[in-house]
Each structure stands twice: as structure tokens, then as C-alpha cells.
Amino acid sequence: MKIAVGQGSCGIAAGALKAFEVLERKLNKDNELTFTGCIGMCYLEPIVDVYNGNELHRFVRVTSEIAEKIAKAVNRGDFSDMGEYEISDDDKAFLSSQTRIALRHCGVINPEKIEDYIGDRGYDAIKKCVTEMTPEQVIEEIKISGLAGRGGAGFPTWFKWNAARNSEGSEKYLICNADEGDPGAFMDRAVIESDPHTLIEGMLIGAYAIGAKEAIVYVRAEYPLAVKRLKKAIEQAKELGFIGDNIFGTDFSCDFKIKAGAGAFVCGEETALIESLEGSRGMPRLKPPFPAQSGFLRKPSNINNVETFANVAWIIQNGGEKFAEMGTETSKGTKVFALTGKINKGGLVEIPMGKTLRDVIFGIGGGIRDGKKFKAVQMGGPSGGCIPESLLDTVIDYKALAATGAIMGSGGMVVMDESTCMVGMAKFFLDFTAKESCGKCTHCRIGTKRMLEILTRITDGEGTAEDLTLLEELCNSIKDGALCGLGQTAPNPVLTTLKYFRNEYLEHIENKRCAAHECVKFRKYKIDPDACRGCTACARKCPAGAITGAPKSVHKIDPNICVGCGSCLSACRFGAVEVE
Numbered sequence: 001m002k003i004a005v006g007q008g009s010c011g012i013a014a015g016a017l018k019a020f021e022v023l024e025r026k027l028n029k030d031n032e033l034t035f036t037g038c039i040g041m042c043y044l045e046p047i048v049d050v051y052n053g054n055e056l057h058r059f060v061r062v063t064s065e066i067a068e069k070i071a072k073a074v075n076r077g078d079f080s081d082m083g084e085y086e087i088s089d090d091d092k093a094f095l096s097s098q099t100r101i102a103l104r105h106c107g108v109i110n111p112e113k114i115e116d117y118i119g120d121r122g123y124d125a126i127k128k129c130v131t132e133m134t135p136e137q138v139i140e141e142i143k144i145s146g147l148a149g150r151g152g153a154g155f156p157t158w159f160k161w162n163a164a165r166n167s168e169g170s171e172k173y174l175i176c177n178a179d180e181g182d183p184g185a186f187m188d189r190a191v192i193e194s195d196p197h198t199l200i201e202g203m204l205i206g207a208y209a210i211g212a213k214e215a216i217v218y219v220r221a222e223y224p225l226a227v228k229r230l231k232k233a234i235e236q237a238k239e240l241g242f243i244g245d246n247i248f249g250t251d252f253s254c255d256f257k258i259k260a261g262a263g264a265f266v267c268g269e270e271t272a273l274i275e276s277l278e279g280s281r282g283m284p285r286l287k288p289p290f291p292a293q294s295g296f297l298r299k300p301s302n303i304n305n306v307e308t309f310a311n312v313a314w315i316i317q318n319g320g321e322k323f324a325e326m327g328t329e330t331s332k333g334t335k336v337f338a339l340t341g342k343i344n345k346g347g348l349v350e351i352p353m354g355k356t357l358r359d360v361i362f363g364i365g366g367g368i369r370d371g372k373k374f375k376a377v378q379m380g381g382p383s384g385g386c387i388p389e390s391l392l393d394t395v396i397d398y399k400a401l402a403a404t405g406a407i408m409g410s411g412g413m414v415v416m417d418e419s420t421c422m423v424g425m426a427k428f429f430l431d432f433t434a435k436e437s438c439g440k441c442t443h444c445r446i447g448t449k450r451m452l453e454i455l456t457r458i459t460d461g462e463g464t465a466e467d468l469t470l471l472e473e474l475c476n477s478i479k480d481g482a483l484c485g486l487g488q489t490a491p492n493p494v495l496t497t498l499k500y501f502r503n504e505y506l507e508h509i510e511n512k513r514c515a516a517h518e519c520v521k522f523r524k525y526k527i528d529p530d531a532c533r534g535c536t537a538c539a540r541k542c543p544a545g546a547i548t549g550a551p552k553s554v555h556k557i558d559p560n561i562c563v564g565c566g567s568c569l570s571a572c573r574f575g576a577v578e579v580e
Contacts, residue, residue: 001031001074005062006047006107008038008193009186009225010347016046019067023048026071037194037229039107040348041094044087047107050074058087090366094345097364099326101334102150102310103350106194111229114236117197123242125313126204130250135165138209142312144320146332151177151268151305152380152409153485154331154398160302163292164210167300174212175296175303176203177273178219178226181265182381183432184340185412188306190348191336192219192226195310196233200256202309204242205316207254210302214255218273221260230258265382265436268410269484270303271295272438283438284484305410307336327353331397335408341377341415342369349413351396358392361415372417376500380409382429382436383489385496386422405496407489421518422501423508426493427455433490444487447478451494459519463509472498517579523564524580529554531576538568538577 005011005020016035023033039047044060048070057079059070066085073079100106109116117123129138143158164172176199180188192199203215219227234256237243245253264282267273271285274296295301311333315323324332331353337360340346344366351360357377361367368374376386385406387394394400401408416425434448451474457463475491482488498505507513514522527538527547534552546562549555557568569577 001077002051003027003031003033003070003074004049004051004110005033005035006037006039006045006049007035008045008107008190010038010042011045011047012225014045014061015063018064019046019048019062022064022067023071026068026075028075031074034110034113036107036109037111038190038348039095040098040103040190040350041091041345042347043345044091050079052077052079057082059085060087060091091345094347094364094366098350099334099352100350101314101323102191102198102307102336103195103348104314105198106190106348109195111194111196112232114197114233114240117195121317122197123201123237125316126201126208126242127248128316129205129208130248130252135209135211138205138316139165141316141320142209145311145315145323146320146327147308147311147315147323148331148398149304150307150311150335150410152383152407154408157304157308160292160304161206161209163290164212164300164302167293169300170211171297171299172210172212173296173299173301174203174207174210174215175273175277175301176215176217176219176309177268177270177303177305178217178223179261179264179267179273180220180306180410181263181268181436182383182410182412183429184338184378184414185381185410186338187336187348187411189223189226191306191310192223192230196226196230197237198310198313199230199306200233200237200243202312203256204247204254205312206302206304206309208252210300212302213253214257216257216259216277216296218259218261218267218277220263222263227258227260234258264438265432266438266484266486269486272484273303274301281438283440284486286483307411328395328397330399335396335411337411337413339365339413339415341413342372342417342420343367343415344369353397355396356393357387357396360396360413361392365415368415368417372419374415375418375420376416376422376425378406378412378414378416378425378429378493380407380489380492381412382433383407383485383492384409384412385492386416386425386500387496388500390500405492405499407492419516419518421459421514421516422497422504423455423459424514424516424518426497427452427459429493430455430490433486437486437490441481441483441487443478443481444483444490447474447482448487448490450474451478451491455494458505458508459514460521461508461512461519463505465509467509468498468502468505520564523566524559525557525562525564525566525568526578526580527555527557527568528576528578531574533574533576535573537571537573541567541571543567
């Protein structure tokens with residue numbers, strides 16, 4: 001039998017290595033033990049798949065103890081008593097409801113064995129391109145597919161490739177933007193960790209199309225497992241002649257390099273990324289000229305993100321028309337999302353464009369955790385916006401999401417429930433963008449800080465009605481005046497929360513109250529005398545000495561001393577501490 005343990009970052013963090021070690025010790029030697037990357041069901045990790053002929057047994061949340069039971073079942077060839085550890089029918093729907101192209105190999109193949117990738121038509125697409133198609137025909141196939149850049153802007157991929165192709169000069173560069181910096185986003189990391197050869201093959205096809213002899217992957221250094229597996233994949237591809245000189249005996253030659261970035265969010269902007277590649281501080285350039293005319297080392301360059309390249313080989317193998325059959329009129333194909341937050345089933349989701357937010361959150365994602373009510377979903381990370389419950393039936397495509405004030409972005413989808421303060425959420429994202437601003441332009445460098453100051457005043461109970469007018473003025477000024485996409489989109493979380501949750505801002509300003517109880521300055525704690533047991537746990541944990549009371553007697557909190565830290569709430573085992 002073949003036994004595969006999911007070893008993406010999520011699986012490893014959940015304990016997959018311990019499960020693997022147990023299986024390695026306990027399995028009979030005639031069984032094949034291997035590992036895969038992340039299959040996308042992060043909420044069920046660690047996951048162990050057992051292939052018994054054509055039969056698949058998928059075991060979830062595998063501890064060391066469960067791994068030992070799996071080994072015994074495999075050794076005896078009998079799984080009749082293992083049902084309680086296998087995936088439920090409800091959880092099976094998480095994958096069966098998806099259409100996987102970019103993620104087609106994730107969690108299925110061993111990312112460190114090129115043989116696994118080749119076994120599923122791997123590198124057939126680049127062979128087809130260099131031996132049967134001209135670069136112009138490749139670009140035309142991508143045009144037919146309607147593939148748009150999956151990094152956020154949704155710009156037609158074929159157009160960028162064609163512009164670089166037609167630029168003068170024999171020295172050109174193809175660059176992959178793997179600098180995924182959105183809080184809550186992990187799509188690109190998962191693809192590189194789970195299926196690095198799909199990225200390599202897609203980039204080879206892109207390099208052939210534009211006439212580049214060097215391909216560069218710019219990946220953040222915070223992704224050590226992704227970098228490790230990508231390096232190994234490149235070495236394997238070189239050994240078999242898929243990378244290097246005269247690929248498949250043709251005139252096409254292409255080499256690969258990896259650049260580990262320091263993790264600057266602004267380097268998601270293509271010209272800032274190029275500056276970093278050249279050894280300079282990551283700051284955006286004025287455009288035009290665009291990278292297709294003057295990019296890396298002032299040579300014609302093309303930049304796409306990981307997910308974009310992960311679709312390319314499939315399109316060449318299956319035809320652009322088949323890809324274009326999926327999606328909507330203006331947004332073709334599938335899109336990968338990282339579903340996180342207050343959701344029952346968090347993980348990676350790939351669906352055809354045209355599905356609704358409700359389909360993803362309440363269908364695939366299984367709804368909101370702990371039976372709470374849905375409040376909003378943040379689309380597009382710090383550059384996106386908060387979409388309320390009234391717009392849950394919004395179709396997922398670039399145009400429809402932009403109409404809400406949010407953006408598709410790279411695919412982060414952070415779900416919030418009724419316990420989330422929307423003013424605090426806007427403040428969280430502004431704090432991120434203000435810190436990540438490169439400082440080159442005044443609107444972004446100063447404007448985001450002024451906005452953050454206003455939001456801080458509001459969440460501290462010092463806001464005024466005039467602050468809302470000033471916030472909106474600042475948002476519009478920054479959008480119009482910022483040099484790059486970081487500044488131009490930074491106001492989106494504020495604008496959308498002001499539009500859809502203005503009542504929460506007014507509640508903070510007029511009533512000095514945070515209904516979600518998230519803003520520390522508004523928290524007021526009290527002790528229910530009927531529930532208090534006088535255990536003294538709350539008093540012992542209180543850092544301000546605000547709680548008084550003798551052992552086995554009812555305790556009290558002095559509101560004039562209480563700092564609202566919540567230590568008493570965490571310490572109480574009897575539910576006696578309440579938040580007003």
C-alpha cells in the first residue's frame with residue numbers, strides 16, 4: 001500500500017512530522033511511505049492518505065496514537081475498525097465542491113519527486129510549446145483562455161507577454177512574484193510547497209513566449225519550506241534537461257534563479273520588486289516606462305505571480321477554450337482563495353469565477369464558527385475591503401467585487417463574525433499598510449499615518465463626528481495621489497467599513513461604546529454575584545489590583561482602577577466575569 005502524509009506548513013505545524021515518524025517505525029517494509037504538500041483542508045491537518053489499490057482511506061487530525069492505529073490497520077490490511085478516524089462525508093464535500101487547476105497536484109504528489117509530476121503529464125506542455133508552437137501561438141492560446149493576472153490587478157496575461165515579446169532587445173527576463181504579503185493569504189506558498197514543478201513549467205512557457213533566457217523567482221524568505229522545495233525542484237529539472245541549454249533539443253535555453261526577499265509588502269508592486277531584485281531598497285518606480293519596456297536591469301521584463309503561472313501548463317495541455325469555458329464573461333477560469341478567520345473549514349479553495357461569496361463561505365467553508373452570525377468578509381487583504389452580509393450573493397469576478405469597494409486581490413478571504421469590531425478591523429489593516437509603506441510618496445507615507453491616528457482616537461473613545469469627514473477626505477486624497485498600488489488601495493478597508501458599518505463608527509464616537517467588546521478602552525467588566533465562587537483567581541490575575549474580595553466571598557471590580565485587559569475574564573472558571 002501507499003501511505004502519504006500531508007507535509008505542507010499547515011500539516012507540519014499541526015504535528016505531521018510526528019505522525020510520519022510513527023508510521024516510519026511501525027509500517028511493514030513492503031508498504032510505500034511518502035509525503036505530499038497541502039491538499040487545502042488545513043482545518044483537518046495532519047492528514048494521512050492510504051491508497052489500497054483503487055481505494056482511498058483518508059485519515060484526518062492524525063495524532064501519534066492514531067498514526068500507530070493506522071500502521072496496524074495497514075499491516076493487517078483491514079480498515080473495518082478505523083471509520084471514526086476517517087474523513088466525514090461532510091468534509092469530503094470541501095474538495096468535491098471545487099474545480100482544481102492551479103491546485104490540481106497539491107496534496108496529491110510528492111513535491112520533492114519530479115517523477116510524480118512527470119507521471120501526470122508534467123513538462124509535456126513546455127515540450128509541446130518549444131517543439132510544436134511558435135511564441136506567438138503560445139501567446140494566442142493564453143489570449144484565448146482569458147487568463148488574467150492572479151496577483152490582484154487582473155490584467156490580461158497575454159497582453160503583458162505580448163508587450164515584452166515585442167520589446168526591442170535580445171536580453172529579457174521573466175520574473176515570478178512570490179512575495180505574498182497579505183495577512184491571511186497563503187495560496188502562493190502552498191502551491192510552491194506542494195507543486196513547485198507546476199510553477200517552473202509555467203515560467204518556462206512564459207520565458208519561451210517572451211524570448212527570455214533567464215527566469216527569476218522572487219520569494220519571501222519567511223517561506224523556508226517553499227524555498228527549500230523550489231530549490232530542489234529546480235535542481236531536478238536541470239538534471240533532466242528541462243532547465244538549461246537547448247531544452248528538448250531546440251534553440252530555446254532558459255536558466256532559473258531564486259531571490260529570497262526580506263518580506264516587504266510593497267515589493268508585491270512589480271517595480272518595487274524589480275528595485276529589490278537589483279539590490280536597491282524596494283520602492284516603486286514611476287510608470288511609464290513599464291517593465292515590458294524597461295524592467296530588471298532596464299531590460300524588457302515580465303512579472304506574474306505564482307497562481308498565474310500555475311495555470312499556464314494546464315491551458316497549453318487542454319486548450320485555452322476549455323479554460324475560458326469556466327468563469328464569467330469578464331473573468332475566466334478558476335480562482336484560488338485562502339479561506340481564514342471565523343470560519344468552520346479554513347483552507348485553500350479553488351472555484352470557477354462566477355460562484356458567489358455565499359457559495360464559498362457557507363457552502364465550501366461550512367459557515368461561521370461556534371454558531372455565531374456572519375458579519376463581513378475582507379477581500380483582497382490590506383488593499384481590499386469589507387463586504388457585509390447584504391452582499392453575500394455577490395458574484396466572484398473582478399468587476400462585481402470592485403463594485404462593492406473591495407477587490408479580488410491575490411485571494412485572501414478573511415471571514416468575520418458578530419464579535420468583530422469593524423472600526424478595529426479597519427485600524428488593523430491601516431496599521432499594517434502604514435508600517436509597510438516604503439515612504440517614497442507623501443500621500444502614502446504621511447496620509448496613512450494620519451488616518452491611523454484618527455482611527456486610534458475613535459477606538460480610544462476620543463473621536464468626534466468631524467473625524468469621519470476628515471477620514472473620507474484623506475482616503476480620497478491618498479487614492480488619487482499615491483504613487484503605487486499600496487497607497488492607492490490602502491484606504492479601501494476604511495472606505496468600505498465607513499460605507500457599510502458607519503453605525504459602528506457613530507457608536508464609538510457618540511455613545512463611547514464598542515458593541516463587539518474588542519476596543520480595550522471601552523471595555524467594562526463586572527462580576528455576577530450569583531455566579532462568583534470567591535475562588536480569588538480573578539484577583540490574583542488582575543495586573544492593576546482592581547479586584548477586591550475575601551476568599552469564598554463575592555468579589556468586586558473597581559471601574560476606576562480597571563484597565564480593561566480581560567485577565568479576569570480569562571481566569572474565571574465559573575462564568576462570573578461579564579463584559580458590559
